[in-house]
Amino acid sequence: MVKAKYQDVLDLGQELNIQNGDVSEENGVLKVNGTASTQYEKNQLWDKIKEIGGESPSDIIADIKVADESIYHKHTVKGGESLSKIAKHYYKDPMKYKAIFEANTGILKNPDVIHPGQELIIPNL
Numbered sequence: 001m002v003k004a005k006y007q008d009v010l011d012l013g014q015e016l017n018i019q020n021g022d023v024s025e026e027n028g029v030l031k032v033n034g035t036a037s038t039q040y041e042k043n044q045l046w047d048k049i050k051e052i053g054g055e056s057p058s059d060i061i062a063d064i065k066v067a068d069e070s071i072y073h074k075h076t077v078k079g080g081e082s083l084s085k086i087a088k089h090y091y092k093d094p095m096k097y098k099a100i101f102e103a104n105t106g107i108l109k110n111p112d113v114i115h116p117g118q119e120l121i122i123p124n125l
Contacts, residue, residue, distance in 0.1 A: 002030045002059050009048045009060075016041045019067065028059060035065040040073035040090065040122065042066050071103075073122040077114050090122050099123055 003010070003025055013021055013034060018041075021034035036042040042064045053060055075086055083097035091099075101111040103123040108114065 002028055006030055006032075006049070006052055006060055008052060009045060012045060012048050016044065018045075018064075030060045032060065032062045032064070034063075035067050037067050038071060038073040039066050039069065039124065070124075071121050072124045075120045075122050077116050077118045077120060079116045081114065081116075083111050083114060086120070086122070091125065096125065099125060 003023070009032070010023060013032070016036060018034035018036055022032070024031045036045065045062070045064055049057060049060060049062060073090060075090070077086075083100050084094035087096040087100055088094040090096075097111060100120060100122060101108055103121045107118060107120075114120070
């Protein structure tokens, strides 16, 4: 029953390719374990859990680890994107584009010039 309630969380875990995933149900509580690639992916899972179960759900216990804590995420640039759009997506603040630029000076020479297909480091703030 509780597994069906949180099916969207389990589906998102598959979509994000969560490693070492394990799901079990005991006494009406869903236990979920796994390792996300980045903190951003872990946050996506927690956001989905809260969307379904509220701020402090009592019917799910999730132990999600992060494989690479040195960065927030990796982002592949798509057509029409800018560093400020990317910053707004990850940080909810377009002015944080400078942090993304500084983390990628090895491949970026100008914060106004990015190209589709480039893989950018999204740094922890």
